[in-house]
Amino acid sequence: MPKFKAPRGTYDVLPDTASHWSRVETAFAEISELYGYGEIRTPMFEETDLFVRSSGETSEVVNKQMYTFLDKGERSMTLKPEGTAPVLRAVLEGGLLNQQGQVVRVWYKTPIFRYERPQKGRCRQAHQVGMELIGSSSPNADAEIIEMTVRFYQALGIKQLGVLVNSIGRAQARRAYADAILNHMASWLKDQDQEGRARAEKNPLRLLDSKDPSIQDLLSGAPVVTDYLEPESREHYDAVLKRLNEADIEFEEAPRIVRGLDYYTDTVFEVEGRMLGAQSALCGGGRYDKLIQELGGSPTPAVGAAMGIERALIAMEAEDLLPDVDRLDVFVVALGDQAIQIGNRIVDRLRKEGVSCQQDIEGKGMKNQMKQAGRSSARWTLILGEDEIAAESVTIKNMDTGDQQTVPQADLVSRLKS
RNA sequence: GCGGAUAUAGCUCAGGGGUAGAGCGCCUGGUUGUGGUCCAGGAGGUCGUGGGUUCAAAGCCCAUUAUCCGCCCCA
Secondary structure, eight states: OOOOEEEEETTOOOOOHHHHHHHHHHHHHHHHHHTOEEEEEEOEEEEEEEEHHEEETTTIIIIIIEEEETTTTTTTTEOOOOHHHHHHHHHHHHTTTTTOOOOEEEHHHHHHHHOOOOBBBBBSEEEEEEEEEEOOOHHHHHHHHHHHHHHHHHTTTTTTTTEEEOOOOOOOHHHHHHHHHHHHHHHHHHHHHHHHHHHHHOGGGGGOOOHHHHHHHHTTTTGGGGOOHHHHHHHHHHHHHHHHHHOOOOOOEEEEEEOOTTTOEEEEEEETTOOOOTEEEEEEEOOOTTTHHHHTTTTOOOEEEHHHHHHHHHHHHHTTOOOOOOOOSEOOOEEEEHHHHHHHHHHHHHHTTTTOOOOOSOOOOOOHHHHHHHTTSSSSEEEEEEHHHTEEEEEEETTTTTTEOOOOOEHHHHHHOO
């Protein structure tokens, strides 16, 4: 029994699944580059206040879920619970927005830390990729971000997903709408315990995506946020929808979509996996025009999204999209000292040609070496024994079909490449 | 944070107050030049952890930890 275990809510990515991770990460990096986004990397922890300011003092994340600690200088630090605020901080600090009218496009890949009760698709150290488009209030920006997320999931091959788009307007509309919801739910609210009531009153919009069937029933006749939008917000929202239609992005309008972090304005969206159980959100994003100001920058509109890597992997697993184990090209079976020497030279030569190779290092016999070859899932096994040495040849065995033929060592590379 | 379930071999699991089980995997041999098939043999477990009850606990009781499902939250 090992003495240590990975801390609660964390886990290791072992070699058999690491390639799945890099596949997701690579897909996102490629999409980002295609849209002209530059990578940005920020520290794992920040001043606690950055997250309090950005996510909102009343948010669940800030209240209950942050990994906060005092460093040796008695400064309150927090492991980043989300990616956006640190990116904006870095963009401001790095002077990327110092020229007026500049539009900045960045993408990132990062772990995030939230103290939560672990569940499938919900860990204390989770991983996200995301992008931010900073400096544009155009609906085209919102549409670009949504389009990118869709392209990302398409690149991974995930089919069963829903793209849910909504607008929650500006502060005024939201306040008016929140009142309307509370009003609508007044009779239900009376019957709730104190905590439930406090939660509902703190953020009435949250009621909208509750999974409680009794709440959902009551909400069926409830007012819709889009009826409360200010004229500019309405216009913006319509333009986003129009742009998405033009780009042939499949989506649905979902008035129940709100976001958990306080900084969103106008457009919010979510990509939902239909195979994910309770943790169904694959991606969340939206516009946050007030946030940069909140962080001390000049007023700057922006829009962005974050995608959970774990959840993408769960979705891919459910749709059987995860690639097989990485195959080795060649395993060299060599029998006897001389053959081993020649085998080493061949392995070296093949690796220089970009052919992945392995050979026995334990001095085992034929049978065992063949077994290793099988286990390595090599495409070909090269056999070097007395006969081959004498003839300066090598036997190539195709491990899938079992066919084998003996060819001159000089022809090896061209044989393998054909 | 709340509710429910689970924890036995590397993996998937069965069992059950009195000597620890299966399938798969692993090792060895049949085959000192052929893996994935077959046959034979073998290794591997303080039954999650800590206490308690008992002549006896892996089983019963209590606590604890981890995982899974739902709520909550969200990626």
